[in-house]
Amino acid sequence: MSLPIDAGLLAAHNERLRREVQADYDHLGAQLARRGIDLERVRAQVAAFGVAIPSWGVGTGGTRFARFPGPGEPRHVFDKLQDCGVIQQLARATPTVSLHIPWDQCSDWSELRGAAGALGLGFDAINSNTFSDQKGQAHSYKFGSLTHTDAATRAQAVEHNLECIEIGQAIGSKALTVWIGDGSNFPGQQHFRRAFERYLDSSRQIYAALPDDWRMMLEHKICEPAFYSTVIQDWGSSFMAASLLGPKAQCLVDLGHHAPNVNIELIVARLIAAGKLAGFHFNDSKYGDDDLDAGSVSPYRLFLVFNELVAAAHEGVAFDPAYMLDQSHNVTDPIESLMTSAVQVQRSFAQALLVDRAALDAAQEANDAMTATHLLKAAFQTDVTPLLQRVRLDAGGAVDPVAAYRASGYRARMAEARPAVAGGGGGIV
């Protein structure tokens, strides 16, 4: 397999750091052993963890005001895949890619599947797009898609989702993620109940076309681009829709799609309890759907989300959440941001595995709030960096992915190989 970053360069990078990593890892193991935790067991769980890369994330993002393109941006889906290959080669936490149609155009999907395989990548959920108009499209989504008042527009949006399922089958996806921008900007503009009914009617047609082993992931969002109301605004609307559609429909939680200060880990617990947690779009935010790098602002919140997931798994709850990053990189090299974010998500998972579940159960039963919160902090404040480094070393990745990436000169090479093109796909969802 020919991977994008030179194997010799990577090996030299790791050799310089290998001894230090092992010493730090052994020290962490001794620390955790005193707390009754077997680091080797944790390592096996962390090594098996993966989070999908969004294909749209490897291009530079933007805001409503401007986009400032970076050098060597991917020109098409094969370039995007190669950048995803770099991320996986160095960070070893992102074995899959999530495509977005029609941003990702391809005339031969089996060729794309082959190219992914050659990079050691597979495909996660496929994402439809009925929140923007495409060239040559008969009906506009300006006033909605799956919930539009016009039946022909709704039919066009349904048809696009059916096409996404077909593409997904060709590349080995097992899920369709549906986020719509439908909603209203003025009080009175939209009949709330009728719009929701139209959503259900359209979604039932998509649901009916799902292969048996597929899931339909419904993504809610509080606002934007509709700034007064959205049809699938919150987890309650999403849960209602998923319940009415059937067992293959579940609710996807994008961390940025809530009002500030909403208790997202509680929503996660509710959806797990209802058997309706589809998975996540990880990112971080300060004010709204900022699409900042996962854990860059609120790493403790990310840890608390994973605490709910690990607790449920520990208690034997059967669920299978899909993990994806969904970020917009405006001021960083997207490859560096995605590697850092994947490692951050992996870090939160590892920290959550360190929570003393029996002691926490006992503290909760005894209403001992201080002990309970100390137990969470003890896990969160453990520096698991040597564990993550060791996992990457074992898997053939880089001890320090960003340092190895910078040393490789990959971006400069791509700036030569990929002349800048006008426009280009990208977006924030």
Ligand SMILES: [Mn+2]
């Ligand atoms: Mn999202």
